[in-house]
Amino acid sequence: MPTRFSWRPYLAGALLGVLATVSALASTQLLGKTQFLGASTTFVRAAGFIEQEVAPGNVKTNPYFAKEKPKVDWQFMLIAGIFIGALAASLADGSFKLEAVPPLWRERFGGGVGRRALGAFLGGIVAMFGARLADGCPSGHGLSGLMQLSVSGFVALAFFFGTGAIVAAMVYRGKGGRR
Numbered sequence: 001m002p003t004r005f006s007w008r009p010y011l012a013g014a015l016l017g018v019l020a021t022v023s024a025l026a027s028t029q030l031l032g033k034t035q036f037l038g039a040s041t042t043f044v045r046a047a048g049f050i051e052q053e054v055a056p057g058n059v060k061t062n063p064y065f066a067k068e069k070p071k072v073d074w075q076f077m078l079i080a081g082i083f084i085g086a087l088a089a090s091l092a093d094g095s096f097k098l099e100a101v102p103p104l105w106r107e108r109f110g111g112g113v114g115r116r117a118l119g120a121f122l123g124g125i126v127a128m129f130g131a132r133l134a135d136g137c138p139s140g141h142g143l144s145g146l147m148q149l150s151v152s153g154f155v156a157l158a159f160f161f162g163t164g165a166i167v168a169a170m171v172y173r174g175k176g177g178r179r
Helices: 009-030 040-054 056-061 063-067 074-092 103-109 113-133 138-147 151-172
Strands: none
Touching: 009 138, 040 056, 040 074, 040 113, 103 113, 103 151, 138 151
């Protein structure tokens, strides 16, 4: 399917700025919250939903879930909206395709779906551990923190990007890694 148009980085950045502004206004003015955009808590709550089905007693006695109840809230819907919006954008510009193993990964590590799934799963664990350790995710610290001109937002975002660049260089160095 030929591409009808392409999402330009400046347009996407401007739209992200509008989204951040609207979400800050909506969450503070309409909902009376003191928090801005963030997402990492939602993934932990989703794990709580799953755990409730398997071992409900563990969720009831877990101190974290006593504070952060597994529930569908605005953050949960934000994550659903990110998925739906990304899908709609890729369908609109004709770039959507299902692939179990991306080409760059295939060139570097082979076409094994199991290896790719394990890499993604372990990467997700590291990312979530980092988000919990930093008391927030890149969207929370980076987007919301920068909107507030927070020093911690600038520092966190510098470390997120710096670490990401270093890890990408380590993982994809050599064959297939230089484009």
